Amino acid sequence: QGEEASFIVMCDGKTVLPLATSQDHKRLLDADQGPNTGGMGAYSPAPVVTPEVHARAMREIILPTIKGMEKDGIPFTGFLYAGLMIDPQGHVKTLEFNCRMGDPETQPIMARLKTDLVDVLLAATATNAEARFDDFELEWDRRTAIGVVMAAHGYPMSPLKGDVINGLPQDSDDVVVFHAGTQMKDGQVLTSGGRVLCVTALGGTVKLAQQLAYDSLKGIHFDGMQYRSDIGYRAIAR
Ligand code: GLY
Numbered sequence: 001q002g003e004e005a006s007f008i009v010m011c012d013g014k015t016v017l018p019l020a021t022s023q024d025h026k027r028l029l030d031a032d033q034g035p036n037t038g039g040m041g042a043y044s045p046a047p048v049v050t051p052e053v054h055a056r057a058m059r060e061i062i063l064p065t066i067k068g069m070e071k072d073g074i075p076f077t078g079f080l081y082a083g084l085m086i087d088p089q090g091h092v093k094t095l096e097f098n099c100r101m102g103d104p105e106t107q108p109i110m111a112r113l114k115t116d117l118v119d120v121l122l123a124a125t126a127t128n129a130e131a132r133f134d135d136f137e138l139e140w141d142r143r144t145a146i147g148v149v150m151a152a153h154g155y156p157m158s159p160l161k162g163d164v165i166n167g168l169p170q171d172s173d174d175v176v177v178f179h180a181g182t183q184m185k186d187g188q189v190l191t192s193g194g195r196v197l198c199v200t201a202l203g204g205t206v207k208l209a210q211q212l213a214y215d216s217l218k219g220i221h222f223d224g225m226q227y228r229s230d231i232g233y234r235a236i237a238r
Helices: 051-071 106-112 117-124 206-217 233-237
Strands: 003-012 016-018 027-029 033-036 041-044 077-086 092-098 144-151 175-179 182-185 188-191 195-203
Touching: 003 051, 003 117, 016 051, 041 106, 051 077, 051 092, 106 144, 106 175, 106 195, 144 206, 175 206, 195 206, 206 233
Parallel strands: none
Antiparallel strands: 003 016, 003 077, 027 033, 041 144, 077 092, 144 195, 175 195, 182 188
């Protein structure tokens, strides 16, 4: 019972660097209805992960897992994604672990990351132990980022490919359109996968981020495109 959130950290084999928290929407349709998908949108931070829940997740889940792997002689280097279930009392349970970032959680997280990702990756894998995460700090944009996935005709059962995408906006400081299932052919951008785009916007409040994301995708068009109109509603309701 509870609310699901994504808790993604990076580890250099020893030291853990938590990324910003996030939450995704897995159902195809508004109000979390319809079939499950890989994710129709996400936002960061996830208000359900309060400072207390964050501390608890680190103490009860992430650190014992990382320490356990080190103790077993298989120190973990890379991204560890814990899918968490957080109950109304703030108890935290692990639903799953992935050894990767999340899609579409990554898009709002990256929109907020001010530190160069390459520096983080190089530090995590540095051969010189001194260069690793001990003194490394990630810098985050304090604003909320919301990413709205635009999915292909027929997604998730039988997505079509090859539809022409028109009206893509220019990226700006506050809006990034991440391409996932797209390809370039004869000068045109076409759909080439289930989750086609993730239109990601930053805002001073969850509502402002949501408004900017939806304003930015208004001009985008491809046949049969599908997107939810309520990404972020749980964060707004808090
Ligand atoms: N959005 C869920 C995942 O990446 O597993």
